Amino acid sequence: MRVTRAVVVMLIAIIVAIGDAHAAASGQSIHFDQANKVFRLDAAKVTYAFGVDDKGRLQSLYWGPRLDASDRLPPAVTPPKADGIDGDINRVRQEYSGWGGGLYYEPGVKITFPDGNRDLELHYQSYSIKGDTLYVTLKDIERAIVVTLEYEMDAGTGIVRRSATISNQTATPVVIEQANAATWFLPRSRDYTLRFLSGRWAGENDINERLVQPGKTVLESRRGTTGMQNEPWFAVRRNDADETHGQVWFGALAWSGSWQIAIEQDQVEQVRISGGFNPFDFGYKLAPGASLSTPSFYAGVTTDGLGEASRLMHRLELTKILPQAPAPRVRPVLYNSWEATGFKVDEPGQIALAEKAASIGVERFVMDDGWFGARNSDKGGLGDWVVNQQKFPHGLKPLIDRVHALGMDFGLWVEPEMVNPDSDLYRAHPDWVLYMNGRPRTEGRNQLVLNLARADVRAYVYNALDKLLSENDIAFLKWDYNRSWSEPGWPAVAPDEQKNVYVDFIRNYYGILQELRKKHPKVEIESCSSGGGRIDLGVMHLTDEVWTSDNTDAFDRLRIQDGFTQAWTPAVMMAWVTDSPTWVNSRTLSLEYRFLSSMQGSLGIGADLNKWQPQDFATARRLVAEYKAIRKTVQQGSLYRLVSPQNGSEQSATESISPDRAHAVLFAFLHSSTENYPYPTVHLQGLDANAKYRIHAIAGTFDPRTPLVASGAYWMHAGIDLLMRGDFQAAAVVFDKE
Incomplete structure (x- = not known):
């Protein structure tokens, strides 16, 4: 043919x-x-x-x-x-x-x-x-x-x-x-x-x-x-x-x-x-x-x-x-012990906190700094990743077992890329840090940066973490990084190769994360760097969540979180409920307000539970339960920034909608009411205009004349009137498709 x-x-x-x-x-x-x-x-x-x-x-x-x-x-x-x-x-x-x-x-x-x-x-x-x-x-x-x-x-x-x-x-x-x-x-x-x-x-x-x-x-x-x-x-x-x-x-x-x-x-x-x-x-x-x-x-x-x-x-x-894409796991509600105990961790004290955390519905208990080496302050111990026998004479297992018995998984704070000069590691290997021959070694937070570009340093860090995870049933690492580089020298290689450190360090950091995830696939990791110092799509590909800011003041966080969500998903945005007044501003905020601020991201609790009153536990128990019902929508839905908290705004509001538009949750905040003005009507976005949505309030109240069921078109065009007066008020309303 x-x-x-x-x-x-x-x-x-x-x-x-x-x-x-x-x-x-x-x-x-x-x-x-x-x-x-x-x-x-x-x-x-x-x-x-x-x-x-x-x-x-x-x-x-x-x-x-x-x-x-x-x-x-x-x-x-x-x-x-x-x-x-x-x-x-x-x-x-x-x-x-x-x-x-x-x-x-x-x-x-x-x-x-x-x-x-x-x-x-x-x-x-x-x-x-x-x-x-x-x-x-x-x-x-x-x-x-x-x-x-x-x-x-x-x-x-x-x-x-x-x-x-x-x-x-x-x-x-x-x-x-x-x-x-x-x-x-x-x-x-x-x-x-x-x-x-x-x-x-x-x-x-x-x-x-x-x-x-x-x-x-x-x-x-x-x-x-x-x-x-x-x-x-x-x-x-x-x-x-x-x-x-x-x-x-x-x-x-x-x-x-x-x-x-x-x-x-x-x-x-x-x-x-x-x-x-x-x-x-x-x-x-x-x-x-x-x-x-x-x-x-x-x-x-x-x-x-x-x-x-x-x-x-x-x-x-x-x-x-994200590592679990395209279907990442919802972030569990966690408790972190840092603000309660600082470096003074021990088995009885951590168990007591774990029992209190479990009583309000926490799913992950994280022990922060102070559990390893001669670590009693930020001046020593970094680099010596062995359990402190004085604080934990039987190792971590009794604490972990108790945490598991309480229905929670166990997490641990680490800072693997750093070393204190007062540590066994530094005394043995002073050449393992970033430094330049004959020049001062600038410390930050009493620590130096290990040179991960070196193969021996990379191997040490990986092996220390692998041993820790292999010998203990740990579900989560809060991976901290508390200073920036100085003197980025690498004297062990030729002078014309020393600047390779900028690439090789990060490649080895990524390699450690990849190998740990491969060998310990159930372990989740948070990227933390004195707050939001290491948040980017590179680290996000290898970690499950990020620490947004050391500033946990619930009002300040409205602006910080608004900026965060310009680029990064709320699914990874860790947001803690901590004590009031805060160390940041000495501002007093209600526990409900603090919870609603944090519930816009991945909810954590970092308050000293030893100081809570019975009514605090009751409030927390109720709001943790409410959060679990909405967290998939908050973390993985579509975010609409309805009212900006920027530039001194007295009001702010966000709305999250599930991908199928069957559920939505509205968070609204008032800094201070003035001259008897009511809170502005809030108009939702992105709902199914033809569907009917039933509403109920998680916190705060709305105008009693508001229909409990109305169309998506109604909520978007007629809106909802929230009743908020005074200083630092907050409300949250859920919209469920009928």
């Missing part, structure tokens, strides 16, 4: 159509238009496209609301010739650029070769598709430096994951001085506002906004870890966009070390966002045949405002990032 060219073309079209139909059914597709050399990724409500221009450079073409399948994007072309000052290459929207050829903006990668050459121009070589991931290979025009770009688009959210692997296929070592994961381009415009998070100890997650104007804004950490001063997340909105409407681009880095995100607007009003390893003090020596992979950089776009941008990030974290 003779097959004509027309038949071949028709068969190819059918095959492509079947492939596109399959991709559409799965919610995600990757397509390469061979004729125009255009790559296109589609998922959810988003299209992302880039192409190869006539000079072999990879150019960004489109990133925005999803285009029709019939739309064909034009090919990438070389821009019109520029003047001699700015140079032609700076007008090219390069997906991933080498620093060379007169490039002036942030490059994807900058390399120094042994002969002093620092020029690098990357051109397209090939592509491949494996599963849901697109791989695009670039190579320098003359030297054997190969960069492989990865693109993966999440079917449920349209969020794109990008990363790069830089391979040295030359015969000599090279030094990578800058390595970004990706550069994202926005449409040329003057109409942008940048939103980002900043903070400090006990004051994390401040929301900041500034106009995007000519020049560069740098968000970063140089601390060796994620840091509180900025978080590795951004959102850029159109100037008319707000919480509920308008176009927003947003993204976050998956890296727990020093990082940088740069937002640039150039002289022709092109806005680009790049991110990856922080180039400050960076110089990764890459041997012949070796590769360096950047962190992943996730980013998305929506036309439904900042609230939807957050909900999309939350969904990605729940379904793709």
